[in-house]
Amino acid sequence: MKKNFTLLFALVSAGVFAQNHIEVKGVLYNEQTKEKLCDTKFSVNDIELEATTDHNGNFKIALPEDAYELEISVDGYQKIRKTLDEENTINLFLQPQDIKIEGVDLSTAVITVQRNKAAEANLLNLQKKSTQIMENIGEVEMNRKGISDAAGAVAKMSGVTKQEGTGNVFVRGLGDRYNSTSLNGLPIPSENPGNKNIKLDLFSTDIIEYISMYKTYNSTINADFGGANVDITSKKYDGKGFFQIGLGTSVNSNAIDNAAYQLQNGPNYWGFKTTSIPTNVLGGYHFQNSLNPVSRPSLGGSMNVKGGKSYRLNNGSKFGFFASASFDSKGERLDQGVARTVDAHGNGIKDFHQFTSNQFNTNTTGLVNLFYDINPHHQLRANSIFINNSSQSFNEYRGNVRDINENENGLVRRATFERNTLFINQLLGDHKISERSDFNWGISFNTIKSEMPDRIQNTMRFTKGKYFLASQDASLSHRYFQELTENEWAANLAYSLKFGVDGSDYKAKLSVGYQGRLKQRELEANQFNLKINRGDVAVNPNQLDDFFNQNNYGSYFLISTFDSYNGTYRPQEYTGEQTIQAGFAEFEYHFSDRLMAIGGLRGEYINQLVDWRTALSEGKNEFDQFEVLPSLAVRYKMNEKNNLRFAASKTYTLPQFKERAMFVYEDVTEIERGNPMLYASTNYNADLKWEWFPKQGEILSVAAFGKYILDPINKVTIASSANDQSYANTGDWGYAIGVEVEARKAIIDHKGDHPEQLTLGLNAAYMHTKQELNDNKVFEETYFNGGRINTNFTFTEDSFTGASDLVLNADVSYSKKWEKGSSLLATVAYNYFSDRLYSLGTETRGNQVDKGFGTLDFILRTTVNENIGINLAAKNLLNPDIRRVQENLNGAVDILSYKRGMNFSLGINYKF
Template identity: 30%
Template sequence: MKHYFISFALILLSISAFAQKGIVKGNVKDADTGEDVIGASVSLEGTTTGASTDIFGNFQFNADPGTYNLISSFIGYKKTTQQITVVAGQETVINFALASDAQELEAVEIVGKANTESAGALMVERQNADVMIQAIGAEEMSVKGISDVESAVTNVTGITKVESKGLFVRGLGDRYNNATVNGLVVPSTDPGKKVIDLGLFSSDIVRNIDINKTFSPALYGDFAGATVDIITKDYPDEGFFNIGLSGAYNSLATGQQFKTFQDGDSEFFGFSGNGRALPSEMADRQTPDSYNNSFTPSTVNALPNMGLKASGGKLYDFDNGMAVGFVAAGSFSNKYEIREGVLNTYRAEGTTINAYDSKEYIYSTNTTAMANVFFKVNDKNSVTFNNFYINESSNSNLELFGKHEELGRTEPAFRMRNTYEQSTVNIHQLVGDHKFGENDRLKLTWGAGYSLATAQEPDRRQITYRDLQDADGGSITSKNTADDVSTGRLFANAPDDSHRFWSDMSEDTYSFRIGSNYGFGEYNDDKDTYRHNVSFGYNSFFKSREFEWWMSTISVVGRAPRLDVSDPQTGLDQAIADGSVEYKPIVRYDTRFTAAQNVNAFYFDYGLEIIPNKLKMNAGARFELGYQEVVYKEENTTNPNAPDIVNTKETENFLPSLALKYTVNEKSNVRFAASQTIIRPMMSELIPFRFTYANGQKIVGNPDLKNSDVVNIDLKYEIFPNNGELFSVGVFAKNIKNSIELVTKASAITEFEYVNAGESYVAGIEVELNKRLSNVFKSGNDWLTRSTVGANLTLLTSQTDLSEADGLFTNEKREMFGASPYMINVDASHEANLFSENVLSIFTLTYSNFGDRLAAAGAQGAGDIYERSYGTLNFVMKNKINDKMGLDLTMKNLLNPDITLEQEFVNGTTGVVQTYKKGIEAKLSFTYSF
């Protein structure tokens, strides 16, 4: 706890250094209509000090004491000036009412850039949109202390993260979702997942995130949960350059002894270089003379987690109306974690097969770079060139101590596995935006992108010991702990026991889009829309993937050697030298596959104001041509010249959609949406050979898989009581035919296979609330005016019917994977000048929880495995000092709950499959703007 007080004291000291200025704040309205003027400029004459008004017409900035002329201006309005006196430590409140400038209005067309980083602006966009959409902007992510896209999306109604399985939307997991960047498809870095890991994308490069939980024709039809579109930052209105530094303390890891393997050239920064490279002999399935890396771990002290970032941008305007702008950003962050708990497997009656105490040391990094260039030809034509590089690494050392049934003994075994994973994504995009005709009657947008994703798991090392002894040579019993183990006898009965493993995947993706919107009929000046709108376009992507793995097992020839578990490499070298142990590369040629997936799609959408300003309809359809191809060799083939097996699938899908929006009044809407979508098998699921993942799970693909057909229905009522406020309630239902499920396969070993399982459904209720407290309690209290609360709740029911599928599952009817019966997010924020009038502080408390959800289906009489409910409580204090400095305190996972998986058995009992804690994190962040 002392670390928290130190952090708090540092904030107070820094704040006091900037308390000599005064605050200038106020509001700008239209003198004729009384409406707030968004984006008006307010500045001190003869200085660069000032601000622009936000979505509510409000402005605020700090200034040195003195007397000034304060100027407010905006295109189409007369410039207005008021004299003010700024006093140190005090607020100066000035309100403007701008009068229209008739002459300027005749000569100038108002062109502005919407601030879609703002929560208020996104709320207005949501209210006016023809279709259902939700969004979260950079402003909200900053206030809530959100560091990446995945964490941001989990704040949206009906979306949760399931450990190691990614995001679940309305109870639907990875295969039912999509992700794009600026509307263009990007590849996944995980061969077993469809959607790229959204945790790769730092919030520093994000302007806003659009979440589409209903289908419209411009979206790819391969989803039923959500399509997440990451909109990245483009040119700034004003030049800027920011730097940031953060340090974080984890209650379970920081300062503790940390076991790891530091083999790569720059693994601290997340780059392995050649440190873990595959030996050239292994590529030919030959035994190398030696391996580069040791089985002996290093022990270090876990440092505080740290983060570094910098960003900058500028817009250059030219006299002929042209402009060139850029924005660039770079960041690096790392994290130390220690997860200690248990890991068990069970028989159907509840007795354990394996029962381990587990301890995992995880060091992870994220490096992000962005460089985007914007070119404006004129106010109606612009082109943007986006470039991103992302590198993520995870270096994990897992220790398992306990019962290992394969030994056939009662004494415990000890296993250690080091797994290093590195993923990189390169994204390059060219995007254009054009407008033509009066009132922008015709709008054209287009984009083209190339992405390369790579994923490596180089030199995974695992070693298993039996016949354990302590430091005195005494035999280890079940009463001892892993810390007592001094030596153990090498155990290598099966290839998975003790081995080295490499895997390498790369995926190229080309993505294209072009879309147009043409308006005709009566023009609505208030809403800037035509009564009739026709949209049509084309989008496509072309993916190609290569994947290959290599494995070398440790084989005992004579008597298994006894090894020092703190330095096994020395004993292993000696055993190899005397011939009692040898490496045996796996000589098979079914370890490589290539795959391709192409989608060409054409879409049409017709929008009609059936009753002007009251009832709007959008009806359309999408036609998708799908092509999938996988190339592999027969399972277990030892012939390098064995012929390739080519499996292709071609599909044609017509996907209709209908959206209705009824405007009850200027503050509320009723929305309805219905559509049909599809779910395609993933490339890796169509390959019929066994692949063993790092967690030991063995999965066999199925070339006979068919697409799933999905019918989607949504109905929602939404109210926008005041600016930035919302109350909505909605219901949804989805019916999925030929749903693809992972089931236990009938075989001599435990393995899983994908099958078309028949019919599934998911249905639920979603409620969302955002409210300023002063609009609830009409007391006029300033504290209430500066306080907001938000909440969203999802109630869910789901079922998968496996009665028509082949498999050894225990329950033919069960919930869908990851589908929680309830999900809730709550947040409360307060804005205050608590420490000084020159320091704006925002305090935010967030809490989330979910109901027990299915993590794995039981088989052969064993019950299903559930992830038990737990709550997450976070606190963020952001401080903006002198318009130049930020000093923030973020406290995450304050409840530090147990994360637990439990299996239910037919006799009514339960058993813990896995449990661990993440620890409490306290982070102090400093930013400075030049």
């Protein structure tokens, strides 16, 4: 009779090298008779290890180094739990049960290993066993590839590209509106009024255990889904106590040697300072910050501390905590750039032949994670995350400025400081009611405050060797204040019941649940125009305080807003409220050991209300709808190493608050406003995927996917003299089809005392997208308050914005470990995407296209001993030209281009 010998290794994040091993040895005894269990064969599941105790009961096995605790259960014996000691030597004494079981045979035993969830091999194993089509990237892989945040991590997955200069990602050619983001399965708000999703680069890898990307929909996730759902799992520490500190520095090649690295006056190094609107802003010039730029070092720095520990209590329960705090800053300069707005013939409307941008970003993150395992059947978890992110940009545009005189050279300077403060609070519970039933729940309250305090813009003309402030329009020089606050409550409840239970196996499972979300947003914006009365006074661009001051107020310039009366003003503002109530049911059925399927049905009620008062109009708009959304996922296990998968679903895509409010957003080269008549798209999705897992930690997979979208939403240029932009359902249909390939292979995989490994990784996606563009549809469907949106698309069909035909990620990693904790890990990573559409062509002008480019990174991580680690990274080594072109009648014209420069960083950490 075959008996199960189970070693349960609890989770821990103990090192960088998931594939390294530790040697565990000892003797297996019968506690009652003190006899050794000799010549006993056993195998270790999932890591392809077989071993046998010798004739003296001794065993010696190589286990993942992230294991620290084991629990042993043998039929006929009582369970025993043992912690691995520093010498990794364990003698195991098994106590027979009081009731003797006939026919107990210990000649064969099976050891089942539960690995660190963040380890690459374990995440591949989760992917292998899941019925849903998913991809994972964990802490170990992120460290190996030198990834510092969630945006960089997601961009390493197949079919994913990161939008240049932002934390936004495109999945299978579908951008922000088609994707969703969650933390531990609960939604998180966006910090940007123009985006649906939060910037993923706000989440540093210090607080991430792993990230799962669901490219196919299932009924347990929000149905506002088209490209993917990105779920971040925050760290949980379950192990011996540890404490670690780290310090680092970084430098950008464009900024380190540039005397022109200047930033806006006001913000501080740490990114926490906020500037308020003066109390008597229309009664004089009382702004707090100087207009004169300041020179600052571009050198970035980082520091972090983290620690955790778990405790086993006398009653058998377990408590643990993990806490981390980190600060990171980075200076960059975009150089050798141009920025233009052109007509259909490529002639410049605004033609800035010199564009530069000095940037300085900070990220402060704090995490506290608590868990309490009441017993193996009831577990509680609490997470609190605080993130303060700031970004400064000091942009200069030099060239012809149509607003002042198209024949004169000019200078437009815009200095922007943005601060985003996010506070996430979650409480989660997992309960095993019986061998057949489980109940899981989670609640969250998230709040975010996004501020743009005192954005400064000045427009100057250059004549006869001198600069003069432009006076043609009051808004050419202004100061702008914007504040967004958003609160969101969310709850998830799920109950599952298994049928035909046989040990850990079951024939079928029914899951039902409820999910609710309530989101409330308020945005307020004030622009104070500095109307120039004396445009004949020469100024020094770096000493504008000599012109804008209290002494010159009234005679040289005045301050005005869009809505002011008798010294008072009202801001532009909008509020938004969105409620989603959803119920779902899933039925999982195992037709055989090889074939299983999950059918799901989700019903969602959506209500969205937007209320605004802006320079364009004052009003409100509300829509509600009920959606019934089916889904199906099928997995056929061809053999132990091959899977064939299929998935199909119906989902929708909602418009965002900003897109439906009549609110004007003005940049130097773009102006956009909302469309209250915008409505949701409907998406039909299908995927077919084959997976092969040759060995532990290796995969080869090929996936084909297709999406058909009714009434797709796009950003469009309004046919008018102003060429403003808005949003509309631009056609009746659109589709995306493609193929994805993923491969991971170990070329060298030496275990033993000095483990050594050389691995190759590759993922690629080839896509084709197309959508209808219909001017009549836009005109007919956008009637509001007596007005309509007129468009004049250059083409009747085109690609989706953000879609690249080809996306490629590749990496080569070498690792080796020696005695006394010393180790080496080196990785070379390459990323490439082909041309992708940025904006649709109108008025016979061609499309605006982001030209494809590749990036090359090198990462080196070493540990001197068990305590000291040193990390080195060199990124963007190719330093390509980053270009956006407009394809016109006379050929493509660069409308935005620059070089970002190479980035180098060095860090050291010490673990106590």
